[in-house]
Amino acid sequence: MKQGFFITFEGPEGAGKSTQARRLYERLQSIGYPTILTREPGGTRISELIRRILVDLRHTEMAPTTEILLFSAARAQLVSELIRPYLATGGIVVCDRYADSTFAYQGYGLGRDLEELRTITDIATGGLKPDLTLYLRIDVEVGLQRKRASRERIEPGSVQPPEWNRLDARDLAYHQRVAQGFNELMAQEPERWYALDADQPVDELAEQIWQVVMARLAQVMPLAAQ
Template structure:
């Protein structure tokens, strides 16, 4: 069998950091595991990422944005995610299709049924086995990212994130947009509670990493460790 785990949450919640820490933990335990991200993860998908995230592209229409994200996802699923899952491995992905429903659906007001149809085509219906939502007030998350990029001075010592993030076109949208996105994620979790694990990102990185590891541990029996059949 295989295992597909995704990470979602507001900007600045530490998704990339936690995905990397889980990857390193599983790799040290000799599990077959890869780490990827959305949009991106393949040569073509990373090229699309540069277009869709570029701060200069303020004129991009919502439909264009939706289709670009979906095109990047289609390439990632076809080239990397599905083939690796077919080998029985573990795939960790920093964002996935839920982000389209939250950002382009609830955030931009795109029709959810239309998004479902597009997403089904892009993914072939592939859904995660487990999705972590790292919960953080949206204004706190945006502030974290601004501090990390040097856009504002940090007003208090310490930090709960370790991977300096980018500041992109979606980050730069107004607070109301990000609040709609957060509300969208809340609705997605309400509709599919068995798949989601909501954890607070307002705690030390190491403590959050341990919570994530504990949630994943029971599912690892689905995956054979490297060399276990030797």
């Protein structure tokens, strides 16, 4: 019997996924839901070490297959060490990106075979899929501009500017293919995805996300909300 509830955030660069994932996590905790927040790639000691390699702007020679396998290795560790065990306790996992990003970025973005990616992803995750995926939709160019601009200031509580990584630095056409890939993925599993407009005030978007999540949790974890 499946336990817990697995929520992921997806979207183009600069959509505000990390901010909204943290807000959701904090609000769920505040009303008594057992919840953890994690990210991809990363979330465990080993996965964070792999992340450093993946995002480093100096690693321009990285082959697409290497990129895919490193993302999958980080994901396998995260699922095994953190996500599955926490779901087994009946808790909620909020994750900033997950396997859908591999299909969008390496599949549609880099043109890699999607069936091959599904096989690799199934091995890495053991077939674990999110219960709900929140897609923050934003124009690709606007999102990239927002991310570049965010590097010019340090957010309160941060010790360094937001990351500008090796994937961010790819050309506009690549990011447009990624966004189209996300649209294709949503069309394939509409029952799992919920798209929201990310080009609006942060507080308004957070409230919309909250309403969506609470409606879903009311169906599967009603007692925790009392």
